[in-house]
Amino acid sequence: MANILVVDDExxxxxLLSEILNDEGHNVELAENASQARNARQxxxxxxxxxxxxxxxxxxxxxxxxxxxxxxxxxxxxxxxGHATIDTAVExxxxxxxxxxxxxxxxxxxxxxxxxxxxxxxxxxxxxxxPSEPEPRIEPTPLPVMPSNEQLSQAQQxxxxxxxxxEARDGFEKAYFEFHLAQENGSxxxxxxxxxxxxxxxxxxxxxxxxxxxxxxxxxx
Numbered sequence: 476m477a478n479i480l481v482v483d484d485e486x487x488x489x490x491l492l493s494e495i496l497n498d499e500g501h502n503v504e505l506a507e508n509a510s511q512a513r514n515a516r517q518x519x520x521x522x523x524x525x526x527x528x529x530x531x532x533x534x535x536x537x538x539x540x541x542x543x544x545x546x547x548x549x550x551x552x553x554x555x556x557g558h559a560t561i562d563t564a565v566e567x568x569x570x571x572x573x574x575x576x577x578x579x580x581x582x583x584x585x586x587x588x589x590x591x592x593x594x595x596x597x598x599x600x601x602x603x604x605x606p607s608e609p610e611p612r613i614e615p616t617p618l619p620v621m622p623s624n625e626q627l628s629q630a631q632q633x634x635x636x637x638x639x640x641x642e643a644r645d646g647f648e649k650a651y652f653e654f655h656l657a658q659e660n661g662s663x664x665x666x667x668x669x670x671x672x673x674x675x676x677x678x679x680x681x682x683x684x685x686x687x688x689x690x691x692x693x694x695x696x
Contacts, residue, residue: 479521480525481506482538483555486507508531508532509534521550525555539554539571552573553573555575557577573591645684
């Protein structure tokens with residue numbers, strides 16, 4: 476049995492996650508905002524934390540930074556959000572989050588992420604502490620090599636680099652999904668598995684990017 480903290484400002488989500496995790500035999504504590512989560516973390520150790528990103532007082536990423544800076548990030552933290560961007564998920568992972576779950580969270584993905592997080596936590600507790608060795612001599616970092624004119628020309632042929640970042644990124648994502656659709660003969664099921672997206676989210680993303688779905692609908696499994 477694990478000790479799990481669930482932090483989310485939505486009562487329905489807190490209750491649902493608590494019910495599922497309790498059924499799995501875990502002890503669950505609930506917090507509806509960052510303030511309650513801080514108090515709970517100061518009061519006791521947790522084996523895992525499920526932390527929502529968008530909250531009214533302090534957002535989840537800021538709270539994650541606080542715990543990391545204060546040496547309180549001793550447990551795996553799984554971030555949750557229905558509106559976060561890829562950049563937000565990457566930032567949270569860089570700070571120290573174990574993984575990221577996109578809402579609405581499926582039961583299978585929730586249980587898998589919790590299982591993996593608890594396994595990581597258990598591994599940390601069982602691995603013996605190795606005495607620290609003297610820090611290696613830090614070599615000067617070489618200056619970055621600038622791309623050649625030929626490389627820049629090839630990149631500009633693939634993507635319009637004069638566009639704003641968001642538009643350029645949309646162009647890359649469209650080409651990315653069109654490539655996988657062609658590779659999988661239009662099978663939305665296989666493309667979803669390949670790209671790690673839920674089918675509903677994949678459909679929404681493709682429509683947003685203006686990808687032609689007519690062939691995919693004919694061949695989808």
